[in-house]
Each structure stands twice: as C-alpha cells, then as structure tokens.
Amino acid sequence: MKRGGWGDFFATSMNLWQYILKRLLSTIPTVFGALVIMFILTRILPGDPVLMILGPAHSSPENIAHMRKVIGMDQSLPVQFLRYLGRLVQGDLGYSWHTGNPVSKDLIMRFPATFELTTCALILMVFFGLPLGVIAGYYRNRMPDNIINGITVMGISMPSFWLGLLLIYVFFFRLDIAPPPMGRLSAEVSAPPVVTGLLLIDTLLNRNLSAFLSTVHQLVLPAVTLAFFNLAIIVRTLKADIIDTLKEDFIRTARAMGLSQKRVLFKHALRNALLPTVTMLGTIYGFLLGGAVFTEVVFAWPGVGMYAVESIQWLDYAGLQGFIIFYVFIFTIVNLLVDISYRVIDPRVQFD
Amino acid sequence: MDHKKGGLFMKKERMFGYGMILLLILFGMNSTSLAQSGEVLRVAFSADARTFDPGVVTRDYTGYAVIGGIYDFLVQYDLKPNKDGTFTTDTTKFMPMLAERWEHNPDMSEWTFYLRKNAKFHSGKPVNAQAIKYTFSRYIKIKSAASTVLVLAKVTEQGIEVVDDSTIKFKLQGPNPLLLDYFQMLSLGIQDPEAIEAHGGITPEKPNDWVAKNDVGSGPFKLVSLQPGVEIVLERNEDYWGPKPKTKRVIFKIIPEDSTREMLLQKGDIDILWLPPAKDYEVLRKHKNLKVVGDPSIRTTYIDMNRNVPPFDNILVRKALCYSFPYESVTKNILYGRAVQMTSPVPKGAPSHTSEYFPYKHDLKKATELLKEAGHPNGFSFTFQLGEGRIANNKEIAVAWQAELKKIGINMTIDVLPQAAFLEKLRAKNIPIFMIAWTSFVTDPFYQLLFLLGSKSFCNYADIKDAKIDGWIDKAVPEVNRDKRYAISKEIQKYAADQALWIYMFQPIFDTAMNKKVQGFCFNPDDQFHMKTVYVEK
Numbered sequence: 001m002k003r004g005g006w007g008d009f010f011a012t013s014m015n016l017w018q019y020i021l022k023r024l025l026s027t028i029p030t031v032f033g034a035l036v037i038m039f040i041l042t043r044i045l046p047g048d049p050v051l052m053i054l055g056p057a058h059s060s061p062e063n064i065a066h067m068r069k070v071i072g073m074d075q076s077l078p079v080q081f082l083r084y085l086g087r088l089v090q091g092d093l094g095y096s097w098h099t100g101n102p103v104s105k106d107l108i109m110r111f112p113a114t115f116e117l118t119t120c121a122l123i124l125m126v127f128f129g130l131p132l133g134v135i136a137g138y139y140r141n142r143m144p145d146n147i148i149n150g151i152t153v154m155g156i157s158m159p160s161f162w163l164g165l166l167l168i169y170v171f172f173f174r175l176d177i178a179p180p181p182m183g184r185l186s187a188e189v190s191a192p193p194v195v196t197g198l199l200l201i202d203t204l205l206n207r208n209l210s211a212f213l214s215t216v217h218q219l220v221l222p223a224v225t226l227a228f229f230n231l232a233i234i235v236r237t238l239k240a241d242i243i244d245t246l247k248e249d250f251i252r253t254a255r256a257m258g259l260s261q262k263r264v265l266f267k268h269a270l271r272n273a274l275l276p277t278v279t280m281l282g283t284i285y286g287f288l289l290g291g292a293v294f295t296e297v298v299f300a301w302p303g304v305g306m307y308a309v310e311s312i313q314w315l316d317y318a319g320l321q322g323f324i325i326f327y328v329f330i331f332t333i334v335n336l337l338v339d340i341s342y343r344v345i346d347p348r349v350q351f352d
Numbered sequence: 353m354d355h356k357k358g359g360l361f362m363k364k365e366r367m368f369g370y371g372m373i374l375l376l377i378l379f380g381m382n383s384t385s386l387a388q389s390g391e392v393l394r395v396a397f398s399a400d401a402r403t404f405d406p407g408v409v410t411r412d413y414t415g416y417a418v419i420g421g422i423y424d425f426l427v428q429y430d431l432k433p434n435k436d437g438t439f440t441t442d443t444t445k446f447m448p449m450l451a452e453r454w455e456h457n458p459d460m461s462e463w464t465f466y467l468r469k470n471a472k473f474h475s476g477k478p479v480n481a482q483a484i485k486y487t488f489s490r491y492i493k494i495k496s497a498a499s500t501v502l503v504l505a506k507v508t509e510q511g512i513e514v515v516d517d518s519t520i521k522f523k524l525q526g527p528n529p530l531l532l533d534y535f536q537m538l539s540l541g542i543q544d545p546e547a548i549e550a551h552g553g554i555t556p557e558k559p560n561d562w563v564a565k566n567d568v569g570s571g572p573f574k575l576v577s578l579q580p581g582v583e584i585v586l587e588r589n590e591d592y593w594g595p596k597p598k599t600k601r602v603i604f605k606i607i608p609e610d611s612t613r614e615m616l617l618q619k620g621d622i623d624i625l626w627l628p629p630a631k632d633y634e635v636l637r638k639h640k641n642l643k644v645v646g647d648p649s650i651r652t653t654y655i656d657m658n659r660n661v662p663p664f665d666n667i668l669v670r671k672a673l674c675y676s677f678p679y680e681s682v683t684k685n686i687l688y689g690r691a692v693q694m695t696s697p698v699p700k701g702a703p704s705h706t707s708e709y710f711p712y713k714h715d716l717k718k719a720t721e722l723l724k725e726a727g728h729p730n731g732f733s734f735t736f737q738l739g740e741g742r743i744a745n746n747k748e749i750a751v752a753w754q755a756e757l758k759k760i761g762i763n764m765t766i767d768v769l770p771q772a773a774f775l776e777k778l779r780a781k782n783i784p785i786f787m788i789a790w791t792s793f794v795t796d797p798f799y800q801l802l803f804l805l806g807s808k809s810f811c812n813y814a815d816i817k818d819a820k821i822d823g824w825i826d827k828a829v830p831e832v833n834r835d836k837r838y839a840i841s842k843e844i845q846k847y848a849a850d851q852a853l854w855i856y857m858f859q860p861i862f863d864t865a866m867n868k869k870v871q872g873f874c875f876n877p878d879d880q881f882h883m884k885t886v887y888v889e890k
Binding site (some may be wrong): 045047048049051052053054060061063066069072097098099100101106109110161165168169172173180181182183184187191280297298299301302306307310315 | 394565
C-alpha cells in the first residue's frame, strides 16, 4: 500500500481535528503568560503615556488627571489588568490613542499588507532557497557551493533596512525601473474595493489589470529584500540535511537503479531532507508575519510592523498589547500548520 | 559522478528562466506619471495623523496640517506676500475669516463678532452663531486640549451668547487682549453641529471617534479619502466663500523613512518634503530640481537650570556656564547653519523681542574667572539630562559642550532619557539642569514668559520662583495697552539675562524642501504646514 501524501493525510483527518483542537487549547496558557509579561513590561517602560498624549503645553494637573481617567490609568495595575482581560474575553483589544481607532480594527486593517508582503517573500525564499540548497549540498565545497554561500551570507549580513535602501537607490533612484517606494499601490491607479484586503486578489476580483500589475510592481523590491535577508537560513539548513541524506543507503539504491541524478536529488533526497527546512520556513514565516518592521518602514508599507513601531514610540499601551497578542496568535497558527505539514511530508509522523 | 550539461538543468530549469524573464518585464514596466499637471500637490510627512478633530489634536503635525485645510476659524493672521512669490504669516495683524468684523469693550473683557453670512459647512448647512457656540461648548464639555486653550482665553460656556444668527458675543472671565490670537489657533476650528449630532453627538469628557476621522468643517479643502498609514487626500472646496486655494487636490503621503522621502522628492514623486534633517540641507539645496526654503522659527531651544539646586543656585556659576557654551560652533557645525542664535526668553520673531541684553559669548577665560569668583576654582561635576528625539542633534550638542566644560574643570555626565521618561521627570520639576525646546502657540511675549517663568506654571520645569518676575507677569497679562505690555516684557528679558536664568542656545530654521515648480509657499513661525497658497506650477 502506498503510504504518505494527501490521501493518507485525509484518512487520518478525525485524528487531525482532535489534534488541532488540543493544540489550540494548549495555547491558552501560552497566551495568558505572554499577556502577563507584556502587561508588566509595557508598564515598566519608562515614561507616562498621558504626558505623551497631551504634550507639555496641555499638561495641566487637571488635564492629566482627566486623561488618566479617560484611558483607564487611574486604577491600580491589577485592576487595569483584570479590566483588560475582561474586555479581551469579549474580543475587545482596547483603543489605540495614537491612531484613534480600536486596536482590533487597526490590526485587521494592516494585517493584509504584511500578509501579502511576507507570503510573497516566502514564495521567493522557497523558489530560490530549495534549488540553491540542494545544489549547494550536491556540490559541497566546490565552486557552485562557494558562490551560493557567498551570496546568501551577503544577504544575511546586510541589515534589512540598509538592503532595502540600497535596492531603492539602485533600482528606483538610479536605474528607474522600480516604482516609487510609496506603499502598496502606485499613486496613479485607484485602489480596488476591499474584499480580502490582499491587493493581488482584490485587483483581480475587480478585473483591474493595471492595478494588479502595479501591486506586483510595488511588491517586488520589499519582497526581495525580505527574501534575500532570510535566504541564507533556508539554504544552509537544507544544505546540511542534503549532505547527510546523500550518504544514506536509499540514495545509493536509487542511483544503483539508474534513476537520473536530478530525480535522485529533487525527489528522493529533497523530500527526505526537507523536515528541518520546513520548520525553519515556518519559524521565519511566523516571525515575518509579526511584522517585517524595518522593511515596512523603508518601503512605507502600511503593515503591522510599522504599527508596532509607532505604538512603542507613542507609548500606546493598548496598541502594543494588541500587537503582542496578535503576534502570539499568528505564531501559534503557523507552528500548528508546520506541524501538520510534517505529516504530509513524512507519513511516519503521528499526531498525538 | 556525471552531472555535466543537461544533467541538472533541464525543462523545469528553463521554465524557471522564463519565470525570471517575466519577473524582469513586470519589474521594468514604468508606470506613466500624471503628477506634474499642476492640479495635484503631494506632500510627504513622516507619521500619520492621529485625529482631525481640532479640539483634540496635540503634537500631531500631520493632523494640524489637515485641520488647517478643512476647517475655518473665527479670524486668521494676515499673510504678507514676499518678492519671490512666497508668503510670510504676519502675526501682528488679523484678517477676517468666519467673522467679518469684531469689536470689544475698553477693557477687552467683552467681545462681539459679526459673522459672514455666506459661509457654509461641507454639508451645505450655514455657519452661524449657534454653530460657534456649539463648537466651543463641545470643546469645553469634552475637556480636550482646546478646553485648555479656552480656559487661557478666559472663555466660559455661560459667557457665550448668541445675539442673532450672525452675531456672537463672548463675555470673558476677565480682560483678554489676546483673544484674537487664541481664536486663530488650529485648536478652535468651527464644527458642523448637525453632522456631529448625527454621529454620536457630545459625550462629556470623551472625544468623539467619528469626528476624529471625518470632516465636519467649512474650510477651503474637503477631506475626500483616507488610507491609514498610507495617505490622506484633500480636495478643493469649490463652494468656498473666500478665495479658493490654487491646488485642486492635496495628497499627504506617509513615508516614515528619511532617506526614502528624500529620494522620492529628488525623483519628483512628491512635491514637498516638510522638515528635512539639517544634515541634508546642502544636498537638497544643490539638487537641480529642488529648492529649500527656510525661516527662523520661534522655537526657543535652551538649557534650563533649577536654581533651588546647588551649584546652580549661584548666579556666578550660572554665568560661568553661559560663557562656556560653544554657541557658534553649535549652530554652524552641529546644526549645519540651520539655526539662529537665541538671545532672549522671548524669541526673535515675537513682538517686543530684543537682543540688546544678551551679553554672552563663548569665552572660557571669563568662565574660569567667574568660577573662581563663585568659589569653584577646581570646577565641579553634574549630570545633564536630555530627552530622546524631540530636539535634533541634542546629543551632539551636549557632547560639544561637555568638551568645553572639561577645559574649565567641570565634569559633565550626559544622561539621555527616552522622551516619555524625560517628560515625566520634567513635570515633577526635579531635573537640576536640562535641555528643552518650547514653541508658544500664541506669539505674544507673555505666552512665553508666563508659561516658562511664572511660578505657578506647570511648564516652569526649572521651578523658577521669582517674586519680581511674578509681579511683572501679573501686571502685564491683563494689560490692554500693547506698548505697556511690551515694555514690561523688555524688563523681564533684561532681568532674565542678568540673572543668567537660561543658557540661550538657538532657534532652529524650519526648512521645507520642494520641487522648483512649487510656488506660493507660506512661512509660519509656528511649525505647522499651511497649504492654502501653495501650488505646483504647470
């Protein structure tokens, strides 16, 4: 009987749902722990947000007392925390004073931008990282490996904001082939009505080809920046595992059976060496979804990373707390997906 | 191992190659630009606006700029045209806006404003006396920043009297010769009562979230679209009662990164870059497509000393410190010449300002003598506290001063605090010596002097308690005669220099970098961007 693959995967789906439920329940203590730590940490940050809100000229004692009351800071810390939890259970993340919106609305509005950018970067990473990793492993310590090594190390050693600025300078400022780095859509095309928030999809739903192309155009540089920065991690992880896998008996068997080199490498070796790389991809993905902070700032990309930075600058407690909860949530989901994907890649993995 | 040609790279790899070519084609497409049509003005700001509610806005440059466009005010400052087509705000002369004319009783405690009859809110409803009463009452009820302004202006809810549709009377709590200065402030934009009532109305002590993100004004621009973190778009109000702005569409682009903003400006993708860093002044100025215009601001930037804390209680020590500061080298080298010397607690550009009492210059010999005289021949040590961020290059300035102090035996430790922590310590008035900047929202000398030197002020962070200064302020603030007020202001300026209360550092020049095609820029002594007169030439 053929094992593995999607058929087998769905055969165990009852098991799978139980597993997902169990995993989701087990995140509750994690989220709670993160909440407590973050609540304390934001309060330890030096400074008083009320003074930041009011500014020196309006900081009369009456105004300060009033503003404290408005943002609920007149209560003791435990009371504030309980109040916050109470609202959180009802799905209320509080009110961000630096944007003037409910935090949940801010995050929902900004997440598609980050999601689109990060997913494109992830696709680029997989698209380039997997072949490069396999090739590097195969040609270990020879010219192709050295070249790949050089390129990826260069990527990871450049700070991403600097790489972003460099790409803007070369491709926009000097060569004029990249669009102005002003967010997700060129100023000349009008935005499609929001359906998913993902412009790549919304523009197509709206049958607006020029807006779609503009979206792709705007995505290229920031996605390349993100992907290039994280490429080294993927390539190196994969390379090490390819090297190990190539020493295994089943590879020798496959070769002995006369399979082509390419088939041996990309079908047999790659699939068996993939698990650690997928874990790594999942971690990077979760990490980036939480906001590719520097890249977003450099490209004026209105995502959650920029939101987090602004929240810290303005000592916006609600914004910061909301962001952290969101981050924990995203990480949990991505980890869960990664674990499930193990099962698809390697049928020997059991859910328990 | 045989893996030469064709082994590893076959069909799929060719597909990969095609993919790359496609990507390059997409990448290489250059979108056509319709930007230079003269109809659009694109301005880059570093942060998004937090609110468009004039009553609530504080410390939000983007918010202020938009409010200045979508709202009308009772009165406005006059604009003086300059030879090169730019304008300068003249803060000594008031022009009608929603009020056509006004009058007051002799002691300036009762003011009557006669409104123009043709002003309409963007909803089409008329701007009348009831709307003004509603707006001001709302500001007082929601207890926002504007309520502070109204308290200072001595306006109370009970004292606002609607005489008829186009006449409104303010019975103030006392004489206020500066009422017009307050009424032109961005905090007191006039709002559409019906629009607010239709969207939540007034809740005491709570701002209205809908008003914060919508346009309930009657100004020369209308808010047409809003994408948080991306852009704010305004369009000319074609039904405006007054002279219409020259620009049809103003787009505020939110670009957080300095270098990105500058590249966009140089390439012509934005027209105006507001407040570029001083270090980039020369580069931008020399660029063939750009010009940089700048005017000294009224932002006084100085070092304040708490006279209750030794050694700063000693006037000779304070004087020695005044002589130790490297004034010229700071403005020239650290601020790239984009600042002018501050010479008085009343800024250059404000009425009654005078430089004549400023005796200090960088003179270490004199500083050493004064230190000896003060009983500190071997110097002393102290910690100098700064807030992160608000004052450009403040760390470099502190380091330059530190080097000078070292030469006269004074050991200074520099302590940089996060802005919020710094503000908190300032409020508690327990920092012995610190660097601070202050812009008055009314260019009256007493706005500056009362807030910063008056013993009862919560902004008198050095905790200056001086009966002489308090006496002068008490006499001058209700004084109706401008000349008398200004004479008292001069006395305080002299006293402040004699007493070496502060080390006067500088007033920065506020630069705006723009495309050469941008005309009609308006200089403002306050640090706000006004767009009514600005346009891009065809």
